[in-house]
Amino acid sequence: MRATSWRLTMEAGPTKAKPVNADFAARIIKQASRPALAIGARITEHERLIEFVERLSRAGVAIIATAHAIRYTSERGIPAYKAGVVEATHLLTDPDWEGFDGKGKPDLLIVFAINLDLENQTFQTLKNFSDVKTLSIDRYFMVNATYSFPNLTEEAWLAQLDELCQKLGV
Amino acid sequence: MVTKPKKVKITKAESPTIKIGDLVIEIGEIEEDTWGEPLGPSPKPSWTELREWDKKLLNRYEPFYSPTCDMCCLCSYGKCDLTKDRKGACGITQRAQQARLILLECVIGAACHGAHARHMLEHQIERLGADYKIDLGLNIETEAPIYRTVIGKKPETLGDLLEGMEYAEREIQNLLASVHTGQEGDNLDLESKAMHAGMIDNLVKEIADLAQIVGYDFPKGDPDAPLAELGYGSVDKKKPLILFIGHNVAPGAEVITYAEAYGKADKVEIAGVCCTAHDLQRRDKSAKIIGPLSEQIRFVRSGIADVIVVDEQCVRTDILEEAMKVKTPVIATNDKMGLGLPDRTDDDPEAIVDDLVNYRIPGAFIHKPEKVGEVAVKVAERIAAKRAEFKGRALPEEEELKAEAARCVSCEKCQRACPVNLHISAALLEAAEGSFERLASLRKLCVGCMRCESACPRDIKIVSLMEKAAEGETYSQSYKIRVGRGPILDTEIRNVGAPIVFGEIPGVVAFAGCTNFANGAQEVAEMAEEFLKRNFIVVTSGCAAMAIARYKDENGETLYERYPGIFDAGGLVNVGSCVANAHILGAAIKIPYIFARRNLRANFEEIADYILHRVGAVGVVWGAMSAKALSIGTGLNRWGIPVILGPTGTKYRRLYLGRKDVPEKWEIYDAKTGEKLVTDPAPEHLAYVAESKEEAMVAIAKLVMRPNDTTKGRQIKLAHYIDLHKRYFGTMPEDIHLYVRTESDIPFNLKEVIMEILREKGWKERKIPDPTMLPRLIMKKKEAGK
Numbered sequence: 004m005r006a007t008s009w010r011l012t013m014e015a016g017p018t019k020a021k022p023v024n025a026d027f028a029a030r031i032i033k034q035a036s037r038p039a040l041a042i043g044a045r046i047t048e049h050e051r052l053i054e055f056v057e058r059l060s061r062a063g064v065a066i067i068a069t070a071h072a073i074r075y076t077s078e079r080g081i082p083a084y085k086a087g088v089v090e091a092t093h094l095l096t097d098p099d100w101e102g103f104d105g106k107g108k109p110d111l112l113i114v115f116a117i118n119l120d121l122e123n124q125t126f127q128t129l130k131n132f133s134d135v136k137t138l139s140i141d142r143y144f145m146v147n148a149t150y151s152f153p154n155l156t157e158e159a160w161l162a163q164l165d166e167l168c169q170k171l172g173v
Numbered sequence: 174m175v176t177k178p179k180k181v182k183i184t185k186a187e188s189p190t191i192k193i194g195d196l197v198i199e200i201g202e203i204e205e206d207t208w209g210e211p212l213g214p215s216p217k218p219s220w221t222e223l224r225e226w227d228k229k230l231l232n233r234y235e236p237f238y239s240p241t242c243d244m245c246c247l248c249s250y251g252k253c254d255l256t257k258d259r260k261g262a263c264g265i266t267q268r269a270q271q272a273r274l275i276l277l278e279c280v281i282g283a284a285c286h287g288a289h290a291r292h293m294l295e296h297q298i299e300r301l302g303a304d305y306k307i308d309l310g311l312n313i314e315t316e317a318p319i320y321r322t323v324i325g326k327k328p329e330t331l332g333d334l335l336e337g338m339e340y341a342e343r344e345i346q347n348l349l350a351s352v353h354t355g356q357e358g359d360n361l362d363l364e365s366k367a368m369h370a371g372m373i374d375n376l377v378k379e380i381a382d383l384a385q386i387v388g389y390d391f392p393k394g395d396p397d398a399p400l401a402e403l404g405y406g407s408v409d410k411k412k413p414l415i416l417f418i419g420h421n422v423a424p425g426a427e428v429i430t431y432a433e434a435y436g437k438a439d440k441v442e443i444a445g446v447c448c449t450a451h452d453l454q455r456r457d458k459s460a461k462i463i464g465p466l467s468e469q470i471r472f473v474r475s476g477i478a479d480v481i482v483v484d485e486q487c488v489r490t491d492i493l494e495e496a497m498k499v500k501t502p503v504i505a506t507n508d509k510m511g512l513g514l515p516d517r518t519d520d521d522p523e524a525i526v527d528d529l530v531n532y533r534i535p536g537a538f539i540h541k542p543e544k545v546g547e548v549a550v551k552v553a554e555r556i557a558a559k560r561a562e563f564k565g566r567a568l569p570e571e572e573e574l575k576a577e578a579a580r581c582v583s584c585e586k587c588q589r590a591c592p593v594n595l596h597i598s599a600a601l602l603e604a605a606e607g608s609f610e611r612l613a614s615l616r617k618l619c620v621g622c623m624r625c626e627s628a629c630p631r632d633i634k635i636v637s638l639m640e641k642a643a644e645g646e647t648y649s650q651s652y653k654i655r656v657g658r659g660p661i662l663d664t665e666i667r668n669v670g671a672p673i674v675f676g677e678i679p680g681v682v683a684f685a686g687c688t689n690f691a692n693g694a695q696e697v698a699e700m701a702e703e704f705l706k707r708n709f710i711v712v713t714s715g716c717a718a719m720a721i722a723r724y725k726d727e728n729g730e731t732l733y734e735r736y737p738g739i740f741d742a743g744g745l746v747n748v749g750s751c752v753a754n755a756h757i758l759g760a761a762i763k764i765p766y767i768f769a770r771r772n773l774r775a776n777f778e779e780i781a782d783y784i785l786h787r788v789g790a791v792g793v794v795w796g797a798m799s800a801k802a803l804s805i806g807t808g809l810n811r812w813g814i815p816v817i818l819g820p821t822g823t824k825y826r827r828l829y830l831g832r833k834d835v836p837e838k839w840e841i842y843d844a845k846t847g848e849k850l851v852t853d854p855a856p857e858h859l860a861y862v863a864e865s866k867e868e869a870m871v872a873i874a875k876l877v878m879r880p881n882d883t884t885k886g887r888q889i890k891l892a893h894y895i896d897l898h899k900r901y902f903g904t905m906p907e908d909i910h911l912y913v914r915t916e917s918d919i920p921f922n923l924k925e926v927i928m929e930i931l932r933e934k935g936w937k938e939r940k941i942p943d944p945t946m947l948p949r950l951i952m953k954k955k956e957a958g959k
Contacts, residue, residue, distance in 0.1 A: 011589060015240060016244050016254055018254075043865075044868075069868075070867065071902055073903065074901065074904075078903065085902065085907060087862070087863065089862050092237075092239075093235070093830045096237075118864050120821055121820050121864055127239045128239040130243075131240055131243065132257075132267075132268075
């Protein structure tokens with residue numbers, strides 16, 4: 004599969020994301036020891052997004068609610084850690100950080116529904132200053148993640164998210 | 174203290190033993206000390222002298238990097254790929270490279286304000302003389318708090334300020350040299366140098382604004398500065414209109430002076446975009462502000478301007494090309510941008526006017542402000558009738574809009590180029606069918622960068638179509654803004670010093686900076702209103718001050734009409750242009766000086782230490798774009814003031830983040846006892862990016878907390894923090910236990926709930942210290958070494 008960065012100027016250098024589909028993404032998540040999902044202010048961009056957060060939480064993915072997304076996770080009773088996206092990313096660059104629960108640092112950060120600039124810069128920080136793998140399941144190809152969905156129409160994106168959850172058994 | 178060259182001339186002297194004729198003795202400098210304050214440890218500090226202070230800050234607030242580019246292309250060894258653990262050919266690491274770029278941007282910012290200050294100062298000295306007194310009136314004795322603290326002198330005349338300029342220019346040169354290949358390679362030293370550049374930036378902005386306040390008789394801290402007009406609807410389109418773009422008001426002020434002198438003041442319309450507009454209004458309140466930076470090309474394309482005068486900073490580099498499309502001549506006035514135009518500075522004004530009015534030249538470069546005054550007024554008057562077909566009629570007609578929109582092939586290249594990811598193609602498709610609402614709605618979110626047009630393979634003039642769709646609202650609206658008042662009065666500081674330091678006024682929030690907003694300008698006004706209602710002191714400047722003005726309530730009033738301009742609880746203070754925002758920092762510096770009687774003179778560290786631990790001020794730069802905004806913010810950080818950036822601020826590549834989960838990062842001394850103790854993580858961060866306005870508002874309420882808050886003050890601050898957290902996040906703050914020091918800190922009505930949380934967290938009561946990070950400020954000397 005080939006993909007180009009949604010915003011062409013986000014291409015930062017020679018190390019680029021591998022484009023993946025829902026099936027591949029599910030395998031990455033299953034292989035991770037401590038996957039976490041960061042969501043942000045764009046969680047209200049489509050009414051179904053919070054549903055996917057809930058399903059991924061049920062699949063054992065820890066939820067990090069950035070910006071004011073904690074409001075929406077709380078309303079749905081989804082357990083989540085609250086942190087600014089830059090705060091969470093900063094913690095992930097610390098090799099000695101023991102995670103929000105004190106049991107270990109996430110080894111995979113899944114991201115969607117965050118402001119695109121912030122999403123991209125999050126991937127850039129983690130690519131350069133951590134060993135944490137990153138997976139973008141946003142509708143735009145995020146070239147600086149380790150893995151990313153390609154650019155998708157809204158309809159195709161929601162279908163991919165649905166398939167991803169199904170592959171994870173939720 | 175005043176430093177001046179002295180000359181003694183004896184034309185004739187005779188005594189029985191000596192005879193003198195035409196003897197001239199010149200003494201280089203005489204130091205006249207008229208300021209009784211003892212000299213502090215760091216007069217005109219080099220970077221090395223403040224490096225230890227920076228290291229203290231950088232230990233607590235770690236640099237957080239997010240590169241926008243993984244490569245370095247600054248020398249011909251490269252490009253070098255620095256991703257992850259790789260090094261460049263010069264040995265540089267990714268961290269150091271990011272810090273190096275930050276330093277470069279801060280130096281660019283400081284140089285920009287410095288060159289502006291130099292130009293303004295020399296212009297005023299040329300007009301008024303070096304001995305012209307700096308007099309800001311009876312209520313401002315502390316005329317230059319930044320200058321006094323950094324330079325260690327009290328400037329009394331315009332000429333005195335030259336010493337500060339010389340210091341700044343030397344430091345800027347040194348800092349820029351550090352960026353060169355094979356120089357500084359340690360990211361913390363590079364960050365420390367960026368802070369030095371930021372401090373220099375703050376200094377030169379103060380010099381620039383002092384020079385123009387004194388020289389042009391701008392308001393001198395007037396809390397009742399008049400209301401003035403902003404918006405497209407504020408200008409009389411029937412009059413010849415001169416549009417000013419940029420930051421340096423010298424040519425604009427001369428245009429006003431010329432118009433006044435020759436009875437033209439009522440015959441031409443003076444308007445501006447960006448900071449020059451603020452300063453035009455400070456010179457003459459009848460001048461109009463069109464809007465912030467984002468309105469630049471849109472207004473130019475409207476064709477309303479009959480002549481455009483550009484000075485420096487934030488001027489689009491394609492301004493001439495755009496102006497020519499609507500037959501508006503351009504006058505470049507400053508050596509920072511000549512635009513390729515012929516230098517007509519020494520030519521006869523009538524000859525220049527004739528060439529411009531008859532379009533023999535598209536514009537002229539005239540770097541003498543007084544001559545610009547005459548030429549601009551005459552060109553505007555004579556050309557207005559000739560270009561009537563363009564004036565306000567340059568936008569496409571509705572049928573043209575539909576036809577243009579229909580050419581869109583929905584390739585989405587516009588959206589992919591758009592910094593705010595606007596769904597432009599979808600709006601164009603609807604416009605092609607005659608429905609313009611969606612396209613019009615995009616205007617409020619558009620930052621006016623024009624990248625969509627540049628990316629469009631069909632060359633559709635997207636911004637002009639958007640403008641046409643929103644024409645009805647844009648062209649009719651006018652708003653009230655309070656004229657930039659400049660400094661904060663010493664008398665105001667006397668009133669608010671104690672309540673700010675003790676926390677009873679919950680905080681000072683300063684909205685400043687550009688219009689690179691992720692979700693439109695209205696968010697700035699909404700945030701400002703929230704904190705005005707909560708009795709914070711809200712201060713603003715630059716494009717942010719304009720964004721606040723472009724928001725009316727249901728009664729049609731802007732925040733400037735509803736809130737007083739006083740520097741006190743519930744006041745909305747517009748200080749003016751970007752250089753005027755030096756007075757916001759100046760107010761923070763005056764608090765330790767006036768309220769706490771700390772010495773300013775060459776006493777940077779102590780003043781910054783005081784502000785960091787006691788003055789609950791926070792800056793919000795919601796739409797930061799420029800290198801200048803970065804250097805201003807980095808300077809504020811060095812003085813101990815935290816800054817919150819909007820989402821686009823993440824592309825500056827670096828933040829300063831605290832770790833509230835690491836207690837040893839928050840070690841301070843109790844100045845009274847010398848005891849080393851861990852204090853509350855306040856302020857938690859020095860440079861932070863918030864993703865949404867909701868997150869920013871909660872962050873503001875948290876970042877105004879200071880270790881020195883009294884229990885009453887902390888109660889008030891906690892009440893705001895908890896209330897905003899519950900409102901926007903729907904929950905109690907999870908870190909409340911870190912900010913409750915004693916039970917008396919807990920807001921009365923929340924006692925039961927919070928005590929329950931504290932019990933769960935295993936909270937223990939803590940001492941409220943007299944906080945400092947500087948061992949030399951410990952009063953019990955023998956314990957200082959601990």
